[in-house]
Amino acid sequence: MKTLAKESIGEKLTSLAKRRGFxxxxxxxxxxAGATWDFGPVGVELKNNVKQSWWRTMVxxxxxxxxxxxxxxxxxxxxxxxxxxxxFTDPLVECGNCRHRFRLDELPDGDALAxxxxxxRLDLSTVACPNCGQRRLADPRRFNxxxxxxxxxxxxxxxVAWLRPETAQAIFVNFENVQQVTRRKLPFGIAxxxxxxxxxxxxxxxxxxxxxxxxxxxxxxxxxxxxxxxxDEWKRIRQTWHVENGIPPEKLRFRDHAPDERAHYAAAAxxxxxxxxxxxxxxxxxxxxTDYDLRRHSEFSGKDLRYFDEASGERFIPHxxxxxxxxxxxxxxxxxxxxxxxxxxxxxxxxLRFKPHLAPYKVAVLPLSKNEKLVPLAxxxxxxxxxxxxxxxxxxxxxxxxxxxxxxxxTPLCVTVDFQSIEDRQVTIRERDSMAQIRVPIAELVxxxxxxxxx
Ligand code: ATP
Numbered sequence: 001m002k003t004l005a006k007e008s009i010g011e012k013l014t015s016l017a018k019r020r021g022f023x024x025x026x027x028x029x030x031x032x033a034g035a036t037w038d039f040g041p042v043g044v045e046l047k048n049n050v051k052q053s054w055w056r057t058m059v060x061x062x063x064x065x066x067x068x069x070x071x072x073x074x075x076x077x078x079x080x081x082x083x084x085x086x087x088f089t090d091p092l093v094e095c096g097n098c099r100h101r102f103r104l105d106e107l108p109d110g111d112a113l114a115x116x117x118x119x120x121r122l123d124l125s126t127v128a129c130p131n132c133g134q135r136r137l138a139d140p141r142r143f144n145x146x147x148x149x150x151x152x153x154x155x156x157x158x159x160v161a162w163l164r165p166e167t168a169q170a171i172f173v174n175f176e177n178v179q180q181v182t183r184r185k186l187p188f189g190i191a192x193x194x195x196x197x198x199x200x201x202x203x204x205x206x207x208x209x210x211x212x213x214x215x216x217x218x219x220x221x222x223x224x225x226x227x228x229x230x231x232d233e234w235k236r237i238r239q240t241w242h243v244e245n246g247i248p249p250e251k252l253r254f255r256d257h258a259p260d261e262r263a264h265y266a267a268a269a270x271x272x273x274x275x276x277x278x279x280x281x282x283x284x285x286x287x288x289x290t291d292y293d294l295r296r297h298s299e300f301s302g303k304d305l306r307y308f309d310e311a312s313g314e315r316f317i318p319h320x321x322x323x324x325x326x327x328x329x330x331x332x333x334x335x336x337x338x339x340x341x342x343x344x345x346x347x348x349x350x351x352l353r354f355k356p357h358l359a360p361y362k363v364a365v366l367p368l369s370k371n372e373k374l375v376p377l378a379x380x381x382x383x384x385x386x387x388x389x390x391x392x393x394x395x396x397x398x399x400x401x402x403x404x405x406x407x408x409x410x411t412p413l414c415v416t417v418d419f420q421s422i423e424d425r426q427v428t429i430r431e432r433d434s435m436a437q438i439r440v441p442i443a444e445l446v447x448x449x450x451x452x453x454x455x
Pocket of ligand 1: 328
């Protein structure tokens with residue numbers, strides 16, 4: 001990424017993503033479906049690897065966190081208790097002249113306008129509409145971002161349901177179930193990966209902001225005394241995860257929320273921001289949510305969600321530290337960080353320098369040509385590699401073009417089968433980053449690949 005113009009990376013990535021099968025606009029043959037995206041053959045592998053990396057760090061390698069997979073449709077009272085029905089809104093500003101709609105904070109100087117709005121001193125009379133230039137922006141109205149639907153055959157108020165706008169609530173309503181079956185003592189966490197839906201006013205920037213996306217969330221339950229320390233600890237853990245996934249530390253920063261910006265129940269909140277091609281933006285939120293969520297669910301459900309502390313003999317509602325990262329946004333950040341170009345004989349070599357554990361394919365097996373003598377051996381080699389690594393096979397076009405194609409989808413290693421291979425039972429391993437090539441016996445290929453991948 002070193003020498004590239006920042007603005008162009010976003011456009012180049014969007015086109016590469018489509019061309020190579022990472023991401024397609026949803027329902028494209030019908031003209032697209034309003035800021036929803038489909039992940040293609042290599043995109044699904046990449047995103048699955050990102051999710052797997054999160055699950056491994058947050059659940060599998062920890063002795064204090066367990067996972068769940070909650071339903072998307074929940075009891076409507078959940079969203080009253082959580083405050084979403086009342087408060088999950090964005091300030092929507094409409095131009096009285098051209099009827100264009102904006103989110104308040106997206107207008108020029110939007111952050112200052114949002115601060116004024118929260119302090120009830122907003123004045124839009126001198127602000128020009130970014131679309132038509134007229135000064136006719138109406139005062140913001142609160143626009144609820146939740147998608148509404150109906151459960152069962154009758155569309156009345158008794159059958160309203162919401163598509164969840166975050167995964168966290170399934171964790172809170174299962175707190176007692178999980179605590180009882182796992183017999184966990186505080187502090188402990190519950191983690192989940194799943195779809196969330198938000199009727200965003202202005203989606204955009206490729207997969208950065210869409211209306212359907214995935215979240216990877218963890219709620220860590222603790223005593224009030226421990227929670228502030230754990231909040232700091234989780235900030236560090238989450239930062240390390242991003243760096244281990246190839247995000248350079250200088251492209252990451254924390255942005256603490258100002259007190260007037262925080263949700264009323266949050267005692268502390270920070271965004272982990274990444275320098276996207278369009279600027280520094282949040283891709284993870286870490287929040288100290290106090291005991292708000294479990295207390296509200298206790299009140300609304302009538303169920304006592306207090307935790308019994310055997311040591312002190314006390315009952316209390318645990319406090320919560322939450323880490324919440326978008327799987328799609330994290331994937332996009334990883335794509336941005338991996339994108340590189342370097343000059344070569346044919347002009348420019350485009351490489352996605354993914355860490356091997358995230359690469360869609362770890363290995364590509366390539367016969368030097370489609371020659372009928374080579375192909376059977378190449379297919380045998382692929383059959384030997386396939387059970388060990390997510391891998392692919394390609395026999396079309398010249399070998400140089402095929403190397404470039406694998407570079408563009410970030411495959412760390414290519415294995416080339418040539419005519420000499422038929423004689424000496426050896427193949428060439430070519431490394432994506434250095435383009436160095438070594439020859440190894442087919443019998444030792446899988447071990448060699450494993451060593452190079454650090455797998
Ligand atoms: P933003 O300010 O960008 O709207 P947010 O503060 O509303 O985000 P949270 O509610 O904290 O976001 O959600 C946690 C994470 O979920 C975000 O950091 C982001 O990675 C992801 N996320 C939220 N909204 C979207 C969206 N519309 N599209 C893709 N990912 C999203």
